[in-house]
Amino acid sequence: MADMTYLLSFIAVAAIATFATRVIPFVFFERHTEHPLIKHLGRYLPAAVMALLATVFLTRSGNWNAALPGLDAVLPGLLVVAIHLWRRNALLSIAAGTAAYMTIQQTGFLAGF
Structure with a gap:
């Protein structure tokens, strides 16, 4: 108990x-909300955080010793960017990228590359 x-x-x-x-x-x-610093942070901080997350993801998650280094992480990342530019839906793009990354990792789809 x-x-x-x-x-x-x-x-x-x-x-x-x-x-x-x-x-x-x-x-x-x-x-x-009208303070210049708050407006500046609201405009640039989301992009900076996403760039930092993408950098950490690529360096930590990619297989950089493969014949095509990092392809297992770069492909899902490109999918996220493409879907987000196409649909402008963060949830859809993140879910698709996560599904693609996990499919590649779990099936070993790019293991030969």
Whole structure:
């Protein structure tokens, strides 16, 4: 029973912390939406974060020792970009890229390349 109490407490604290980190910026910056710094961050930060995530993904997930280095990570990345430019739907592009990456990894589709 003690383990269940600990687990539920841990989940509750993690949920509250996650929710707070999502809500606090909106509450704090509600009065400052016209500030030039906030406008600058709102315009450039999403692209910078996506570029950082893509860089980390490519360096960590790709097989750079293969005959065609990194192809197993670059192909799903290109699919994400293509679908996003085509449909402008982040959820669809991320889901398609994830599915493509996992299919390549699980089936060993590019193992010979």
